[in-house]
Amino acid sequence: MSNTIDNLLHEARRFPPTEEFAAQAIADAGLYERAAADRLGFWADQSRELLHWHTPFTRTLDWSEPPFAKWFDDGELNVAFNCLDRHVLAGNGDRVAIHWEGEPGDTRTITYAELTAEVKKAANLLTSLGIRAGDRVAIYLPMIPEAVVAMLAVARIGAIHSVVFGGFSAESLRSRIDDAEAKLVITADGGWRKGRVFPLKDAVDAALTGDATSVEHVLVVKRGENEVAWTEGRDLWWHDELALVDADHVAKAFPAEQPLFILYTSGTTGKPKGILHTSGGYLTQAAFTHKNVFDLHPESDVYWCSADVGWITGHTYVVYGPLANGATQVMYEGTPETPHPGRWWELIEKYGVSIFYTAPTAIRSFMKLGRQHPQKFDLSSLRVLGSVGEPINPEAWMWYREVIGGDTTPIVDTWWQTETGAIMISGLPGVTTLKPGSAQVPLPGISVDILDEAGTPVGKDQGGLLVVTEPWPSMLRGIWGDPDRFRETYWSKFGDKYFAGDGARYDKDGDIWLLGRVDDVMNVSGHRLSTAEIESALVAHPFTAEAAVVGAADETTGQAVVAFVIIKQNQLEQTEALDVAAELRKHVAEQIGAIARPRDIFIVSELPKTRSGKIMRRLLRDVAEGREVGDTTTLADTAVMSSIQAKLS
Ligand code: ATP
Ligand code: MG
Numbered sequence: 001m002s003n004t005i006d007n008l009l010h011e012a013r014r015f016p017p018t019e020e021f022a023a024q025a026i027a028d029a030g031l032y033e034r035a036a037a038d039r040l041g042f043w044a045d046q047s048r049e050l051l052h053w054h055t056p057f058t059r060t061l062d063w064s065e066p067p068f069a070k071w072f073d074d075g076e077l078n079v080a081f082n083c084l085d086r087h088v089l090a091g092n093g094d095r096v097a098i099h100w101e102g103e104p105g106d107t108r109t110i111t112y113a114e115l116t117a118e119v120k121k122a123a124n125l126l127t128s129l130g131i132r133a134g135d136r137v138a139i140y141l142p143m144i145p146e147a148v149v150a151m152l153a154v155a156r157i158g159a160i161h162s163v164v165f166g167g168f169s170a171e172s173l174r175s176r177i178d179d180a181e182a183k184l185v186i187t188a189d190g191g192w193r194k195g196r197v198f199p200l201k202d203a204v205d206a207a208l209t210g211d212a213t214s215v216e217h218v219l220v221v222k223r224g225e226n227e228v229a230w231t232e233g234r235d236l237w238w239h240d241e242l243a244l245v246d247a248d249h250v251a252k253a254f255p256a257e258q259p260l261f262i263l264y265t266s267g268t269t270g271k272p273k274g275i276l277h278t279s280g281g282y283l284t285q286a287a288f289t290h291k292n293v294f295d296l297h298p299e300s301d302v303y304w305c306s307a308d309v310g311w312i313t314g315h316t317y318v319v320y321g322p323l324a325n326g327a328t329q330v331m332y333e334g335t336p337e338t339p340h341p342g343r344w345w346e347l348i349e350k351y352g353v354s355i356f357y358t359a360p361t362a363i364r365s366f367m368k369l370g371r372q373h374p375q376k377f378d379l380s381s382l383r384v385l386g387s388v389g390e391p392i393n394p395e396a397w398m399w400y401r402e403v404i405g406g407d408t409t410p411i412v413d414t415w416w417q418t419e420t421g422a423i424m425i426s427g428l429p430g431v432t433t434l435k436p437g438s439a440q441v442p443l444p445g446i447s448v449d450i451l452d453e454a455g456t457p458v459g460k461d462q463g464g465l466l467v468v469t470e471p472w473p474s475m476l477r478g479i480w481g482d483p484d485r486f487r488e489t490y491w492s493k494f495g496d497k498y499f500a501g502d503g504a505r506y507d508k509d510g511d512i513w514l515l516g517r518v519d520d521v522m523n524v525s526g527h528r529l530s531t532a533e534i535e536s537a538l539v540a541h542p543f544t545a546e547a548a549v550v551g552a553a554d555e556t557t558g559q560a561v562v563a564f565v566i567i568k569q570n571q572l573e574q575t576e577a578l579d580v581a582a583e584l585r586k587h588v589a590e591q592i593g594a595i596a597r598p599r600d601i602f603i604v605s606e607l608p609k610t611r612s613g614k615i616m617r618r619l620l621r622d623v624a625e626g627r628e629v630g631d632t633t634t635l636a637d638t639a640v641m642s643s644i645q646a647k648l649s
Pocket of ligand 1: 265501
C-alpha cells in the first residue's frame with residue numbers, strides 16, 4: 001500500500017511496561033534471544049516444559065514435504081490428560097477450572113478434579129457409542145461447561161471434533177457435518193440468549209432430515225428445558241447415558257500428529273474452509289502463547305476470554321491454552337447486554353477477573369453505548385487486556401485502556417487466524433513498549449515478513465502482504481479433504497512461505513500494522529488504500545461509533561471509497577440537523593489526504609458481521625456496486641443487509 005499510515009500514528013502515546021509489572025512478568029526479553037539463537041531448539045524446550053509427553057519426542061520438525069509439516073512427530077501424548085489429569089496429579093485438583101455463569105444468572109463452579117471426572121465419563125460414553133480414534137464428532141452447543149467436556153472427551157479418545165457455532169442455521173450445520181462425515185452430534189435442547197431460550201435440537205433435527213447422513217447418534221444435553229422432538233434409537237440424553245458408564249478412564253497416548261479438530265473459518269471473505277489441526281504442536285503453541293502473551297500466573301489469576309467455543313479463539317483460549325496451563329477462568333453463556341448493558345463488567349467485578357481477552361467489535365459496541373455502564377462496576381482487578389479478530393483502531397485501544405483498564409493495564413493486540421492455531425504477532429506485556437493500533441512484533445519462535453507482489457521483502461515504512469516465513473508448531477495441517485485448496489490458498493503465491501491473506505505495513509520502528517484483508521484493499525486512481533486506515537480515521541471523529549469502508553467500481557478513479565458509518569448513540573440528536581456525510585468526508589481528507597476522501601458515506605444503524613463479529617465488507621461492496629448480495633450464510637443477522645439496502649435506495 002503506497003499510502004502512509006501516518007493517520008494511524010496520530011495517536012502518539014506509548015506505553016512501556018511499568019517496573020512493577022516487568023518485575024513480576026512471566027516472559028522477559030531473554031525469550032527472544034533464545035528463540036533467535038536456536039528456533040527449533042526453543043520450541044522443543046517449550047514443548048517439554050509446558051506439556052506432559054507419554055513418549056518423549058526426539059525430532060522437532062519434519063518439513064521434508066512442504067506444505068505438510070510434522071512437529072514432534074515421534075512423540076506421544078494425550079491432549080486431555082495434559083489439560084486435566086496432570087493438574088490433579090500435581091495436587092491442584094481443588095483449583096477452580098471454570099467459573100461458569102448462565103445468562104439467567106445460574107452458576108456452576110467446576111474444579112480441575114470435577115472437570116477431569118466428567119471428561120472421563122464422557123470419554124467412556126463416546127467409546128460405548130462406537131466412536132474410535134480418528135472418527136469425527138460434531139459439537140453444536142451453547143456456551144455451557146458441557147461444550148468443554150465434550151471437546152476434551154473427544155480429544156481424550158483420539159477422535160476429531162468439529163465444533164459448529166450454536167448460532168448457525170440447520171443448513172450450515174448440515175454442510176459441516178457432511179464435509180467432515182461426522183458419526184455423532186453432541187447438542188443441547190436449547191441455550192439462553194438475549195433473555196430467551198433458543199432451540200438447538202430443532203436445528204439438528206432439520207439438518208439430519210432428507211438425504212441419508214453419516215450421523216448415527218445425537219447426544220442431547222439438557223439446558224433450555226424446552227420441548228424437543230425425539231428420534232428413538234438415534235437420540236440420547238447426555239445425562240441419562242453418563243449415569244450408565246464407568247467413572248474411570250485411563251488416557252491413552254496418541255502420536256503428536258494425531259488430528260485434534262477441524263474448524264471452519266469465519267467465512268468473512270468467502271466459503272468457510274475446514275481447517276485441520278493436530279495435537280502436540282498445537283497444544284505447545286496454545287500453552288506457550290496463553291502463558292506468555294497474557295502473563296498468566298495460574299495460581300492467582302482469573303482469566304476470561306469472551307469468545308464462543310465455536311471460533312478458533314474459543315478453542316485455543318477458552319479450552320486448550322488455559323486448561324493446559326491450569327488456569328482458573330470465567331465462562332459466560334449469554335450476550336453482553338442481557339439483562340443490562342453492564343453484564344460483562346458486572347462479571348469482571350464478581351469474579352475478580354484479572355486478564356480479559358475480547359474483540360474490537362465488542363469494544364466498539366461498548367464505546368457506542370457509553371462509558372457510564374462500565375463505570376458502575378469495580379474493574380480494578382484487571383491487569384492485562386487483550387484484543388483479537390480485527391485491527392483495533394487506536395481510538396478503541398485508548399478507550400479500552402482508559403475505561404476498562406483504569407489507564408494502567410497493558411493491552412496486547414494479538415494477530416492470528418484459524419489457520420495459525422495460536423497467536424503469532426503480539427507484544428509481550430512485561431517486555432514490549434505498547435503502541436495503540438499496532439500488533440507490533442512476531443512472538444519469539446515465529447518468523448513473519450511483509451512482501452511485495454513479487455515476493456521481495458519490503459523495508460521499514462513500507463507495506464505489502466503478510467507472510468509467515470518458517471513453519472510454526474500450531475500451523476494448520478491442511479484443509480479437510482481438500483489438499484489442492486490448501487496448496488492453492490496459502491502456498492501458491494510465495495512457495496514455501498505461508499500467505500496469510502492480510503495486508504500489513506512496517507512503521508519507521510519496524511513494528512507491524514495490520515491493514516485489512518488483501519481481498520478488501522482498494523485501488524483509487526492507482527493508489528492502494530487500506531480499509532483499516534480509513535475506518536480508523538472515521539472512528540476517530542467524535543460522531544462515529546463504527547465504520548466500514550469498501551472500494552466500489554468507479555468510472556473515473558477505477559475504484560472509489562464508499563463508507564458505511566454508524567453514529568454514536570449520544571451524538572444522534574446533535575447530528576440531526578447537520579450534513580454528517582459532508583463533515584466526515586472532510587475529516588477523512590484532512591486526516592489522510594484527498595485521495596482517501598469517501599465518494600459516498602451512508603449513515604446506517606448496523607453493519608453486516610459474521611457470527612464472530614467481523615465486518616463482511618464483500619457484502620457492502622455488492623451493495624455499493626448495485627449487485628445482488630453474495631453468500632450470506634455466515635452473517636449474524638440477515639435482516640441487516642435489507643435495512644442497509646433500504647437506506648441506499
Ligand atoms: P475467512 O478466512 O473464511 O474469510 P476469517 O479470516 O474472518 O474468515 P478467522 O480465521 O476467524 O476467519 O480470522 C482471521 C483473520 O482475522 C485474520 O486473517 C485477520 O484478517 C483478522 N485478524 C485477527 N486478529 C487480528 C488483529 N489483531 N489485527 C488485525 N486483524 C486481525
Ligand atoms: Mg481468513
